[in-house]
Each structure stands twice: as C-alpha cells, then as structure tokens.
Amino acid sequence: MGADAVVVGSGPNGLVAAVMLARAGCEVLLLEAADGFGGALRSGELTLPGRVHDLGATVMAMALASPAFRGLGLKGVEFAHPPVAAAHPLDDRPAVLVHRDAGHTAEGLGRDGAVWLATAGAAARAGFPLVDLLLKPLGPWRASPRAFAQAARFGAAAALPATTFARRALRTVEGRALIAGLAAHSMLDLRSPLTTGYGLMLGALAHLVGWPLVRGGSQVLADALVAELRSLGGQAVTGHRVRRLAELDAPIVVLDVTPRQLLAMADWPSGYRRGLERYRYGPGVFKLDWALDGPVPWRDPAVAGAGTVHLGGTLEEIVLSEAETTAGRHSPRPYVLLVQPYAADPERGGHTLWAYCHVPNGSPVDMTDAVETQIERYAPGFRDRVLARHAMGPAELEAANPNLVGGDIGGGLTSLGQFVRRPVWSPAPWRTPLPGVFLCSSSTPPGPGAHGVGGWQAARLALRSR
Template sequence: MSDRAVVVGSGPNGLVAAVALAAAGREVVLLEAAERFGGGLRSEELTLPGRVHDVGATVMALALASPAFRELGVQRLVEFAHPPVAVAHPLDDRPAVLVHRDARRTAEGLGADGAAWRASLGAAARAGLPLTDLLLKPLGPWSGSPRAFASAAAFGLAGLAPATTFARRVFRTPEARAAFAGLAAHSMLDLRAPLSGAYGLMLGTLAHLVGWPLVRGGSQVLADALVARLRELGGEAVTGHRVRRLADLGDAGTVVLDVTPRQFLAMADLPPAYRRRLRRYRYGPAVFKMDWALDGPVPWRDPAVASAGTVHLGGTLEEIALSEAEMARGRHSPRPYVLLVQPYAADPTRGGPTLWAYCHVPHGSPVDMTAAIEAQIERYAPGFRDRVLARHAMGPAALEAFDANLVGGDIGGGLASLAQFARRPVWSPAPWRTPLPGVFLCSAATPPGAGTHGMGGWQAARLALRAS
C-alpha cells in the first residue's frame, strides 16, 4: 500500500487529520476546493477594507479543550484573546446575566441560583479536562480516572434531558434559566428535545474551564498556522483543487474526506447498503448570518454587556424556547434567538469595531432576516443601527456557496438530534471508517459533531495509521 495520504477539505477536521498523518511520517497532500484554506475557519473583509470578519467559527473554546488540538500544541501556534466576560445574556427589565471564566463569580451574580449553578455547571468545570476529553470521544478510545468516568456518566444523564426540563428542574430564577437557554440554543434543536440540555451543560462548562476566546487576528490565523505546520512536516497543501471523484486521486493509500454525506455520495461508488444509510442522513436547520462594520462599540443598555465576547439575545427561557420551537417547525420567528459576537471586546487588531451575529432559520430558507436580527439587537442596544457603517448578510444559499459542507445553510454538519448522535453518519463503532479500503470520513457529520475541535480528523487519522 502507498504511504501517500490525501486529505480532501481544509476545515478544522481536515487540517488536524493532515497534520496528524504528516507527524506520523506519512506523505500528505491536502486539497482544498476554495482559494483559501480553512473551511469554516476563514476570515474575510466582508464589509469595509481593512475590517477582518470571521466568516464561520469565531469563539474557540473547543479548540482549547480538544485533545486533538492540545496534542498539536495549538497554543504555541496562535495567540488566543480572552474577553473580560465570556458570555452576556441581556434581559429587558433587569441587569444582564454575565457568565465569567470564574464559576464562583458567575454564581455570585445569580443570587438564589448561585448554589445550583456551582453544583451543576461549576461541578462539571471542576472535573476538568479529563471530563471534556471523554465527552469529545463519545466512541473512544477512552482513558481516565474513575472520577472522570463518574463525572462523564453524571453529565450524560443530566444532558439527556431537554434544556427546558433541565433549566426548570435545576434553577428557580428567570436569570439563570435564561442564561442556560442561551447556551443550550447553540444546539439548533427545539429546546424541548432530548439532548438539548447537554449542549448547554457543555458550553457552560467550557466557559468556566477554558474560557470562550477568539484567535487574535481572526480565525484564518489558526487555519494558516496549521497549514504552515503541515508544510514544516513535509506535507503539501493546495488550494483551488476541487475533487469530484475519488478515482481522480491516483494511488493514494489513504484518503481522508472532510466532507458531508451528500458530497461523499457524489464522489464514490459505494456499496448499496451503505449508500442507503448515507441517504437517510438528516441535515439540520440553517442560519442567517450578518456582519457589521461599526463606528464604535454597540450601545448596550446595560454597559456590562460591552465586556462580553459573546452575547445571547432572545430574552427569557420561555421566549428562546418558543423561537427555537418555531424554527424546528419550519417557521421564522419574528423575535429570533440571536447569537452575537463582538470581537473587539477581546481582540483590537481587526481594523476597527466589527460585529457578527446569526439567527436560526429552517433548512434552506430564502427569507431575509436582517430586520429581525437588527430589531433584537436594538431591543437591548437602542441606537445600534446608528453605529452601522456597512453590513453584510449571508443566508443559507450564500453559506453553502461559500462552503459546500454547509448544506442548506446547516453549519452543524447535520441534525444534532439524539437519534443521529448515535448514527453520525451511520451506526458503527468506528463511523469514520467507510466500506472503501483506506477511505475515511472526518467532517462534522462524524462524532463528536460540530465545533472547532478537530476530533473527527483526529479519529480518522488514528484509524488510518492503525490500518497501514
């Protein structure tokens, strides 16, 4: 078998796979269809010259927690910039909830629910990286202390509950319930659905464990650093090379594909049973994303929100749950949950104040959500529109045109439901391995799913090296 390994796609999973294979001595070629590396890690001047916007991933909590990125020494490759406050959740008639890196400080701001926050998200954070290592390797290989396994079991049992159930069972105040809803809504699930609570628990845990930082200079800096590392190891990296059929790759002994099932079905002649299983794979809801160039910071009604890198807009648990339920039913909420990032709170190197936000919409939606998103910002920051120098919008079609893995505008690589968690993209003890000899999948359509953690690439590379 040839020692040549070809990695198709340079999102975080493809980059991790390429570097891991090259570090193990394999001859690696990384092929990217776009003119720049990075996939969801790309940064562009979307609004005004000199203004750096992250087109996809911005907040890098998973990159710091990931065993794959830690193994690659990510903190030696790039500089991470931490905002003074990890997450803020403004409310209409009371001060914003602030989620700090320090769980105790967060709890102090939650009054009657401080103890409950410390006993849930704080306890998971205290379990440390051994816990998150287990959670990011849902199918193994596992290692760790009995305490870590016990923590993971407790986390799993709690996280199976819908976010609405967990929030109402654990917390008594509107503030804590709203903050948890804002975290859980990252799942892009109906918050009444099983497993939605796990996303809130995981993201809150990461805020306390490693923070919610950005890469100084933009997410593209991380992608470029990984490509540079690949080349240092003797690998080759090529942009503008679209792979349409696996047969075009020549004599590669190993092929690792950072693509979703739809692309893989078009690229290869697969066994009928496996092809049918891939066709049953479900993509999830989409996002409508906006970027702004501002002439100054957002004029938040509560000044404390200005210190947060990430802001969750949507109000109470009940309001956010209603918005996400509407989206799950294929409707567009007039008051959507909005996930917003203000990079200038952590990183002043991006050419001036920029802003990034999206709301969830039905898969493939053609609806322009600009007015609805800006109305939610104005709700908590009156006068926001007066600060806008330029805006840029990307609906689902534009997002898929930017990155073919964002099928129908789904930034998660597939529905994050409980059923699909167990078969991503198919039910298998090693779903990164395909029926084709030497061919592996590594995108967000494989465990552990979406996020800048590189674990799909790490798992695919591990299996490829064992097979050679």
C-alpha cells in the same frame, strides 16, 4: 497525484488529520476546493477594507479544550480572552453574565447559583479528563474510574431537554434564560433530549478554558496548521475540487465532507448508501457582519465586555423561537447569537461584529431586519453605529462552503438519534466501507465545533490500517 495520504477539505477536522498523518511520517497532500484554507476557520474583509471578519467560527473554547488541538502544540497562535465570556441581556433587569470564574457566575444567578456550581461548575472542576470523554463518545477511552463517574453524573442532567432542566432545577428568570441561551447553540428545539448537555458543556468550558478568540482572526489558526503541514513536507493546494474518489491515487484518503458530497464521490455499498441518504441536516443560519463606528451601545454596560452575547429574552421566548424554526417557520423575534470580537481583540481594523439567527434549512428569507430589531431591543441606537453590513443566507453560505448544506453550520442535525449514528451507526463511523477511505467532518462524532476530534479519530484509524 501520488502520496501516502490525501486529505480532501481544509476545515478544522481536515487540517488536524493532515498534520497528524504528516507527523506520523506520511507524505500528505491536502486539497481544498475554495481559494483559501480553513473552511470554518476562514477570515476576510466582508464589509470595509481593513476590517477582519471571521467567515465561520470565532469563539474557540472547543479548540482550547479539545484533545486533538491540545496535542498539536501549535506555535504562532495567540488566544485573546474577553473580560466576560458571555452575556444574556434581559428587558427589565441586569444582564446575566458568564465569567471565567464559576463562583463569580453563580453569584449573579442568586438562588440558582448553587445549581450552576453543581452542574456546569462541577464539570469544569472535573477538567480535561471529562472533556476528553465527552468529545470521544465512542472512544478510545483512557480515563480513571473517577472520570467515568463524573461523566455519568454529568450525563444524567445532560440527557434532559433544556426545558425540563430549567423548570425542574432552576427557579429564577436569569438562570432559566442563561441555560436557554446556551442550549440554543445546539440548533435544536429546546424540548429535545440532550439540549441541557449542550448548554452545560458550553458553560463548563467557559470556566475551564474560557471563550477566547484567535488574535488577528480565526484564519491565523488555519494558517498555522497549514504551515505546520508544510514544515513536515506536506503539500497544500487550493482551488482543487475533488468530485470522485477515482481521481485520487493514495492508500489513505481522508474526507472532510458531509454525507451529501460523500454520496456523489463513489459507488458505495447499498447499505452504507442508504444510511447516508437517511442522514438529516438541521436548521440553517442567516448570518450578518457589520462594520461599526464604535462599540454597540448596550443598555446594560456590562454587556460591552462580553465576547459572546445571547439575544432572545426569557426561557419561554427562546423556546418558542427555536420551536418555530424546527417547525419550518421564521420567528419574528428570533434567538440571535452575537459575537463582538473587539471585546477581546482590537486588532481587527476597527469595531467589527457578527451575528446569526436560526432559520429553516435552505430558507430564502432575509432576516436582516428581524436580527437588527433584536439587537436594538437591548442596544437602542445600534443601527446608527452601522457603517456597512454584509448578509449571508443559507444559499450564500453553502455556495461559499458546500459543507454548510442548506446553511446548516453543524454538519447535520445534532439530535439524540444522530449523536452517535453520525452519519451511520458504526463503532467506528470515521471508517467507510472502502478500504483506506475515511470520513472526518462534523458529520462524524462528536459533531459540530472547531475541535478537530473528527480529524483526530480518522487519522488514528488510518494510521492503524497502514
């Protein structure tokens, strides 16, 4: 199996690494254990024939904003934007809407509009220089003093727990609910540091690049990356599981795996092994996909135009739900992250829908009723629209993709301690102690998301070592 470089795993990071290495002139072999490429970018018919569902990532704000993807210039990938980036329904008042335009969003927040413009709006105005700094927490940095100053201002608020920011800076039910729904993407207790940063970053991306979908399904993006690799002379093989590094014969090996798999692949030096063993995984998710006979019957019609919908009610409700999950319990009224792809891309065979709630890592509990009850809360009659459903708990998710340990879709807990100590503390955590072996998964900085930056960093270091 001779090659200049072998990349193991074809998630967004592995694919970006493979293409970068091939563009630099390496003979690249990409190996994927599953029967298809893409990892978190895979799509398939989960419910009814002809219905295209994304098995993992659907909303591609990170891909559009990422310096890794921006530098690839892929062809044949079209991004479709919903009329509204995100919506947060409330029981007794109109839904909070995140528009592409920051000013329009601020208008809907009333007294909290000025705070939104000064935080998420300011980050969006700072543009890609700020995004590049935030997605490369350990460098390399090529930015102006102005960009560093903007990053420092953003970081002052971003470091706060979402609960602290919401209660100190925001005055309205709507503003506090909005930051809670955005911050809950972190899968952390919202009383934890950095949760404000996750929320504000996502809000800023909605204004900077939008929250689009890939037309035809996320698989289109994965297939375009594989096609680019092959056009450069690289090979891509599915159905090949790598268990030990000794199986590979290449001066460069890039691994799109998490610490659990990495531990089993080689006899690591004791210090590095202990670091990998200490690595912590976060909560899992319980994911549902539906085929519907029409759009979701939202009580507030404005929600129909949103690609992403956050369900969970007020700040206080979402804080309680996420705290329950962190404590190892199942919330009876979970925070639900829902995506209605048909709002942006009708070319998926009909009205498809997916949603997940957070659950303790490895949970065996069926959360179907709890999730659908939350949807019915804001869309009475939803269940009457369901033609077919497909459920995947943590065990099923990990069986489909071993990187989703215990159903953790983020590659590990996104806590303050693991923000840069990911998976171990190092100025270059993408480099392992074994010469020529690099790690590129979401278990490396900057963490989860379909941004490919872990692959970009690993490929950069691999090319320097060559």
